[in-house]
Amino acid sequence: MSKTDIIPTNFIENIIVDDLNSGKHDKILTRFPPEPNGYLHIGHAKSLAINFGIKNKFGGTCYLRYDDTNPEKEEQEYVDSIKEDIKWLGHVWDKELYASDYFETMYQCAVLLIKKGLAFVCDYSDEEISKTRGSFNEPGVESKYRNRSVEENLKLFENMRKGLYEDGSRVLRAKIDMASPNMNMRDPVIYRILRSTHHRTKDKWVIYPMYDFAHPIEDAIEHITHSICTLEFEDHRPLYDWVVDNCEFDPKPRQIEFARLNIKNTIMSKRFLKKLVDDGFVEGWDDPRMPTISGMRNRGYPPEAINEFCERIGVAKANSEVEPSLLEFCIRENLNRTADRAMVVESPLLVTIENIGEDESFEFDIVDNPQDENSKTHKVVLKREIFIESSDFALVPPPKYHRLVEGGKTRLKGAYIIEHVKTILDCDGNVESLVCRYIPDSASGGENARIKVKATIQWVSKADAVDVELHNFESLLTDEVEGVKNFTDRLNQNSRQIIKGAKGEPFVLEGEENKRYQFMRSAYYKRAKKVDGVWQFYRIVSLKESYSLM
RNA sequence: AGGGGUGUCGCCAAGCGGUAAGGCAUCAGACUUUGACUCUGACAUUCGUAGGUUCAAAUCCUGCCGCCCCUGCCA
Numbered sequence: 063m064s065k066t067d068i069i070p071t072n073f074i075e076n077i078i079v080d081d082l083n084s085g086k087h088d089k090i091l092t093r094f095p096p097e098p099n100g101y102l103h104i105g106h107a108k109s110l111a112i113n114f115g116i117k118n119k120f121g122g123t124c125y126l127r128y129d130d131t132n133p134e135k136e137e138q139e140y141v142d143s144i145k146e147d148i149k150w151l152g153h154v155w156d157k158e159l160y161a162s163d164y165f166e167t168m169y170q171c172a173v174l175l176i177k178k179g180l181a182f183v184c185d186y187s188d189e190e191i192s193k194t195r196g197s198f199n200e201p202g203v204e205s206k207y208r209n210r211s212v213e214e215n216l217k218l219f220e221n222m223r224k225g226l227y228e229d230g231s232r233v234l235r236a237k238i239d240m241a242s243p244n245m246n247m248r249d250p251v252i253y254r255i256l257r258s259t260h261h262r263t264k265d266k267w268v269i270y271p272m273y274d275f276a277h278p279i280e281d282a283i284e285h286i287t288h289s290i291c292t293l294e295f296e297d298h299r300p301l302y303d304w305v306v307d308n309c310e311f312d313p314k315p316r317q318i319e320f321a322r323l324n325i326k327n328t329i330m331s332k333r334f335l336k337k338l339v340d341d342g343f344v345e346g347w348d349d350p351r352m353p354t355i356s357g358m359r360n361r362g363y364p365p366e367a368i369n370e371f372c373e374r375i376g377v378a379k380a381n382s383e384v385e386p387s388l389l390e391f392c393i394r395e396n397l398n399r400t401a402d403r404a405m406v407v408e409s410p411l412l413v414t415i416e417n418i419g420e421d422e423s424f425e426f427d428i429v430d431n432p433q434d435e436n437s438k439t440h441k442v443v444l445k446r447e448i449f450i451e452s453s454d455f456a457l458v459p460p461p462k463y464h465r466l467v468e469g470g471k472t473r474l475k476g477a478y479i480i481e482h483v484k485t486i487l488d489c490d491g492n493v494e495s496l497v498c499r500y501i502p503d504s505a506s507g508g509e510n511a512r513i514k515v516k517a518t519i520q521w522v523s524k525a526d527a528v529d530v531e532l533h534n535f536e537s538l539l540t541d542e543v544e545g546v547k548n549f550t551d552r553l554n555q556n557s558r559q560i561i562k563g564a565k566g567e568p569f570v571l572e573g574e575e576n577k578r579y580q581f582m583r584s585a586y587y588k589r590a591k592k593v594d595g596v597w598q599f600y601r602i603v604s605l606k607e608s609y610s611l612m
Numbered sequence: 613a614g615g616g617g618u619g620u621c622g623c624c625a626a627g628c629g630g631u632a633a634g635g636c637a638u639c640a641g642a643c644u645u646u647g648a649c650u651c652u653g654a655c656a657u658u659c660g661u662a663g664g665u666u667c668a669a670a671u672c673c674u675g676c677c678g679c680c681c682c683u684g685c686c687a
Contacts, residue, residue, distance in 0.1 A: 071626090097687055132686060188685050195683055198614045202683085233685050243615040245683050254685040273687050297616055297682050319617085321680095326623080332687095374635060376625050378618095381680050385623045388636045398649060405646095433649070464647060473645055506645070518645045582646050605648055 068119060072377035074112065074290060074318055078120060081287070090122035091287045094148070094155070095129045095280070098140035098261070100332040101347035101354045102147045104368065104389075108323040111372035112290055114153040125284060126155035130162045131276045133260035141261070143347065147355040151365045161280050162262045168271045168279050169223065171309040172234055172253055176215045180308055181252065182208055183218035184235045191233070194240075195248050201241035202248045208237060222255055225268045229255050236275070238304065246301045250274055278302045282311035289315045292322040293379065323375065324383040328353050350600055351535050361535065362578055362588030362602035367396040393603045397578055397586045402430040405442070405475060405520035406581040408532070410449035412495040412524065415480060418446040423523075426505065428476040444477045447524040450496075451583075454519040457485065457493055464516035471501070473518040475582060479504040479511075520582040531598045532587065578602065 066083060070076040081087045092113040096102065102110075117124035126148060130136050148155070175181035184191070184207045196202035210218070219234055221227060234253035242248055252275035257268050271279075281289045289302075296319045306314045324330065330353060338344050338352070348356035358368065371392040375384050418424075427439040455466040466472040471481045478500040488494040504510040578588050579599075587599035 095687095099687080129687070135686075186685095191685075192683075197683060200614090230685060235685095245615080248683080251685050256685075270685095272685075277687085293617070294681055295687090299616090321618090374624080376635090378625070380618055380625090382624060385636070388624070391636060394648090403646070403648095428645095432646085462647090475645065477645090479645090511645085515645085517647065520646075580646080580648080583648070584646095605646085607647075 066120065073379070074288070074320060074377055075116070075119070077316075077318060078116060078288065082120065087287050089287075090116055090120045091124070091285055092116050092122060092290060093125040093127045093159075093281070093284065093286050094153075095127045095161075095277070096144050097129045097132065097135070098137065098144060099132070099135040100140060100336055101143050101352075101356055103330055103332070103335065103352075103354045104325065104328075104358065105323045105330050106147075107151060107355060107368050108372045108375065108377075109290070109292075110148060110151060110153055111369055112320065112377055114155075115373075116288070117156075123156045124153075125157045125159050125286075127159040127280060127284070128161060129273070129277065129280070130160055130260070130262065131271055131273060133256070133258040133263075133270065136261050138261050143356060147359075150359055151355065151369060159280075159284065160262060161276055162260060164276075164280060164283055165263065165267055165271070167283060168276055169269075171279055171305075172219065172271070172275070173216065174310070175236065175252075175308060176219060176234075177212055178308065179212060180237050181234055182210050182215050182237055183222065183232055184208070184249075184251075185232050188230060191251065195245065196240070198243075198245075204240045205235070205249065208249070219253075222253070222269050223267075225257075227255055229257055229268075231255065234269075236301075236304070238301075244297055244300060246274065246298050247304075250301060274298055274301050275305055278305040278315065278317075279309060279311075281315035281317075282306050282309070285313060286315040287313075289317045291317060291319055293319050293381070295319055319379065320377050321379055321381050323372075324381070325353070325389065326383050326385050328386065350533075360590075360600070362576070362586070362590075362600055363393055364396045364400065364578070367393040370396065390603050394586070394606070397580065397602065399433050400431070401578040401580045401586055402437075403428075403432070404579045404581055405522060406530070406584070407449045407451050407520065407522050407527075408584065409452040410522075410527075411452040411455060411493065413448050413450050413480070413521070414495065414497050415444075415446055415448065415500050416483060416497055417499045418444070420446055422446065424477065424505075426476045442476060443523055443526060444474070444500075444521075445523040445525055448474075448521045449524055449527060450474075450519055450521050452493070454517075455482075455493065455496060465519055466496075466498075466517075471513070471515050473504075473515045474500075474521045475518050477505060477521070478502075479513055479515055529596050531593070531596055532601065533590070533598055534601045580605070 066079055068079060070079045078090055094110055094113045096106065114124050116122055128141055172181060184205045186205055194203040194205065222232055232255060233251045235249045236252050238247045238249055240248045252272050253269050254272065255268055256270050259265055260267065299317050302317050329335065335352060335354065339347055344351055347354050348360050350357055350361040371389045374388060374392065424444040426442050426444065428442055429437050429439050431437045456463050459467045466482055468482055468485060471479055473479045480498040480500050482496060482498050484497040485493060486495045501510050501513065504513060575589055575591060578586060580586050583605065585604040586602040588602055590598045590600045
């Protein structure tokens, strides 16, 4: 009897701890069973975190098993992307398995049920089956084929496999109870005839098992101890157990259901996401606006942040909707520790520092990331003419404005304190440029460094300025889910807005793609790709309250 | 309507008969060469609701109410 001291943090782990302590199991075996009919999204990350979390926490085993029992919807592209996304999130599966590898076993299980008088071939059409299923109030009507002999059923089922019948002309049904209040138990279809090329078994089979029949068998074959799925399968559990019992599997897997992840204003249905891709509203499943794992990867979300989010949301059975701010918090928390800082000016305002000569320059070392003790530094050069963010100067400052004002002082990040001398207005009375002077010895360690200023602003020397492109994506958030039309209209209006003409430090242009930066006082960005010699940056997430006093 | 679930702070979520953890969000203050970060403080006399049992209930019982899922040859 094995005992564990591990403290459970949710109801599923509770069950597992009980099963370990009671000696029911020595080793826990879970599985992540995606159907390869689309890309993984953030909702799957939760399921991944639960199943692989159990593996890691309890020294268990977790399989990646493709639930590929419906050839009409499944594709190799999806199995590849799923693998890639799981790896990226950092999960390591013990075996890669496919439901389709069990088709023969499943067939034999069906034969066993027939022999036990627990399954029969039904000649009804799908309409007839539907019609005779009854309703929530009325029991169903038993199929007139329900009492065929075992021999006849065996022969018919074999013929189904041989391809002697047309698609949809017959099905194999479990013989359970047409009067059950649980619709799933009213003689459910467990095999159908379907001529469709399977991405792995090709045209070997013309009959395919249904989920309710296949899934428990898959679990049982693999000796899964805890088969974790979402709430909507609760009603299926009696059928799940019925299959495991009647196909005489031992040990028996246990199905546990939890509430799937919903994020406020975020579309998570695969059907819907697929439509966005198919209809060309986004560039693909991995478009940075998509709530898919690959979309988030392209957007620049760190995988650790996604996993942290999955930890923090918890696991329970109550339907809920998490606010996106929690995900954003996890991303910021991660990026604050890991992202290098860079100064960038989105809306440049020219400042001439009159006491710096035309050919004079000062070099400063700035720590790449002050949150990181081992951070490297990079050099910035201060010259006579610099750009500052136009919002960092206010002719008429609003209350509590801390930055540069007429006659005021502010610190240039990493360099000197400057003092406002003169404002130059254009003919319309708008601020055209500023004249300032720097305070000697006010750099770090200097005699005048202790002069109190209320703010530190970012700057870029004009001579060193280069263009970068900032892409501020509208992610797939909607105020209300109002159907495809409305939603895609919004997408077209708001997505891929390009903020042009940002000036950046030289160091921003060194290094590799996918590096993440915090642009001072604005947001975290990921360097994405170079187009026509100009780096594009994708906004990952904004800083908190970054522009509150604009 | 029948069945299966579920209701604890704006959003998640612990709690499992002994007198409401924690996180996000929010607000206030401190600190700061990023108004970021960090730090400090505030934030449910009350657990959908009405009764009952008990010395004691979010936790047990009963009745109501709300929300979610189920009548695919999808998963």
